[in-house]
Amino acid sequence: QVQLKESGPGLVQPSQTLSLTCTVSGFSLTSYNVHWVRQPPGKGLEWMGRMRYNGDTSYNSALKSRLSISRDTSKNQVFLKMNSLQTDDTGTYYCTRFTTEAPHYFDYWGQGVMVTVSS
Amino acid sequence: DIVMTQSPFSLAVSEGEMVTINCKSSQSLLSSGNQKNYLAWYQQKPGQSPKLLIYYASTRQSGVPDRFIGSGSGTDFTLTISDVQAEDLADYYCLQHYSYPYTFGAGTKLELK
Numbered sequence: 513q514v515q516l517k518e519s520g521p522g523l524v525q526p527s528q529t530l531s532l533t534c535t536v537s538g539f540s541l542t543s544y545n546v547h548w549v550r551q552p553p554g555k556g557l558e559w560m561g562r563m564r565y566n567g568d569t570s571y572n573s574a575l576k577s578r579l580s581i582s583r584d585t586s587k588n589q590v591f592l593k594m595n596s597l598q599t600d601d602t603g604t605y606y607c608t609r610f611t612t613e614a615p616h617y618f619d620y621w622g623q624g625v626m627v628t629v630s631s
Numbered sequence: 632d633i634v635m636t637q638s639p640f641s642l643a644v645s646e647g648e649m650v651t652i653n654c655k656s657s658q659s660l661l662s663s664g665n666q667k668n669y670l671a672w673y674q675q676k677p678g679q680s681p682k683l684l685i686y687y688a689s690t691r692q693s694g695v696p697d698r699f700i701g702s703g704s705g706t707d708f709t710l711t712i713s714d715v716q717a718e719d720l721a722d723y724y725c726l727q728h729y730s731y732p733y734t735f736g737a738g739t740k741l742e743l744k
Contacts, residue, residue: 557724559733570731617671621680
């Protein structure tokens with residue numbers, strides 16, 4: 513069955529780089545798009561960026577200078593790297609699958625990984 | 632970037648009531664190619680990942696109760712929940728996927744009165 517699972521450090525120091533991994537199963541990264549969405553504690557959802565099935569990427573303009581999304585199709589993994597972390601980057605980070613054929617929507621989500629930025 | 636203005640921020644309701652959540656986009660989400668509005672509604676319960684309720688503004692996802700109704704086109708959209716049940720108490724978000732960057736509304740918290 514389709515699954516996505518985020519992993520990474522729970523605590524990151526300010527100014528450091530966050531590295532997260534989304535490991536997927538039940539589908540191919542060359543057939544579906546995978547997006548990253550984050551949520552500060554008690555706040556709303558923010559779209560961060562996406563890895564397209566063909567390897568193209570798109571980013572939230574507010575994060576673009578700090579954010580990089582890549583993948584390893586042989587390992588079924590999508591990676592998020594974001595540098596110069598600040599305390600307001602604290603939150604839950606989700607990876608989610610977006611359908612490539614109509615109808616279009618986020619159909620599966622990971623459970624999320626909580627990241628705290630603190631010294 | 633397309634700005635999604637969602638209202639209200641919170642709603643206090645009793646079971647059995649009907650509620651309406653609004654979402655307005657700063658530009659049209661209607662695709663001229665297929666006449667679909669690229670607007671979805673998600674429900675998020677505490678400690679859980681978001682769950683798709685409605686896509687293309689008005690199509691209910693399989694398994695979603697028919698008390699959830701999406702409507703609207705262009706720039707103005709509405710999620711109506713008729714006969715609210717205790718299990719519907721959650722946060723609700725609209726999402727536009729018409730153009731990058733995708734953007735969510737700020738969310739609406741549905742609480743028990």
